[in-house]
Amino acid sequence: MKSTGRERTVMRLAVPNKGRIADPIIELVEAGGLKIENSHTRKLISRTSDPEIEVLFARPIDIPEYVAIGAADIGITGRDMVLERGSVVDEILDLGSGAARLVLAVPEDSDIESAEDLDGKKVATEFPGVCEKFFEKRGISVTLVPVGGACEAAPYLGIADAIIDLTSSGTTLATNKLRIVDEILSSTTVLIGNPDARKKYADKIDEFSLAIRSVLSAKGQRYLMMNVLRDNLDEVRSVLPGLSGPTIMDVASDKGMVAVHAVVSEEHLYSLISTLKRAGAKDILIVPIERMIR
Template identity: 45%
Template sequence: MNIRIALPSKGRISGPAVELLEKSGIGLTDNSNRKLFSNTFDPEISVMFTRAADIPEYVADGAADIGITGFDLVKEKNADVEVLEDLNFGQTRLVVAAPENSDIKTVDDLKNVKTVATEFPWLTNSYFKQKGIDVKILALSGATEVAPLIGVADVIADLTSTGTTLKMNHLREIDTIFNSSIILIANKNSLKEKYEKIEAIQTGITGVLQAEGKKLIMVNVKKENLEKVKELIPGMGGPTISEIYGNKDLVAVHSVISEKDVFQTINDLRKLGARDLLVVPIERILENV
């Protein structure tokens, strides 16, 4: 049972997508060459590198069984795929933006728009149709920011994460069309025929995502302080408590905590007389397996 995974060959999500697969245990055997196809350490799994914009269609058509791409691209292509997981990175927004010196300052002003330049004609056209505004869509393959400056469009619809690029080009955000992030998608037939293998891949990826920003804290504490320690490190389903061989006064407590809480938690535990404290990285967390 062979599984082909489609990944972006370049761009902002290519590196994180490859890293996510590797952390989940699906390492690429020839990633350094970044060929069109790459084998993995699992002989039943291969990777295909292609444009992020093409991945929704490749997965929908069955050229790839699963893929990692932007939700915005899936919606733009209107691809008939199964969304398996929001991978919780690459958050971005498709927004309408107008020149700072134009009369278009609010959503109500969009009724005066005649032409919109965008790389996302389907999503953009749907947005203006919903508002009852008849516009001409100028489909571009890049550099949409320049369109209003050279007089070929009144506004643009473009992706932004921070808004910095828009401001640098003297453009003002008017409204958000669509919120997007990077998602894991599957071919619907593949999901039925190869469910077990695809589910295993999804579980591996989910485990990596759930482990992000978390640490395992291991500490020995006095039994008399155990209840207070439980309040400090409640863990995911409660801390794990073990007896320490040869010491009746101490117990070992293991718990998963957020990385941002490590500093304060360590100091609070020290005040309770905790000893032999370890903070350990977590590669993967599998809940409800």
């Protein structure tokens, strides 16, 4: 790990200070149990509820390089940012959130139908590093026009024939009368680490990763509890989609009754409850799951 000043005695986590993925990342970290002091102010360095971890708030595009040079030991940002910077980091965990595509788009009335049609033309983008590799690999000669924002306006301002930009739903592109002609890459939010720091803080990184995974595993899941007559147990079990169950326990006050517990997907609950009721379940409780460790 390269030296960046005085030796730190705590692990440093870099998270975005702004942008579309900033709030979801901070919410995820805190849902995992790591509370960030004054997270709403997002000052450069903040302490956390764990005295062995501090948080560095930084621009998403800067996080890969901060992690690579050791200014931070681990960080959370978009995979597109890691690829754009070309930083040498380890990908520890794909969070699966913040999904977006980096696409090549042109005005709706353009006669450009493919990347090859851009040979000799101009392309505006916030991702010149990724784009240069994309066009070089295809043997296409373009002039890249780096922009810092409002990329969609570039063709209409006459500064570019096409753009390469991130899109989640495609709505912004459609609103600006742009159509997609190619996809460069897909991106999600990832947890990355400095290769040397992963050795120095191995236990602490594993602890943090487990906390994050437990929150991600719990998303969309509910804990279902009910009482069932023993005579109806087989029918209830046949309609109950549990992850690894269900768990069945005796009810001390009624030997003819058992308690059934299971983790089920939220998307199944709407029709499942009435089905369970018809199968003989009663006293049904549905409880949110904050974290789940498998």
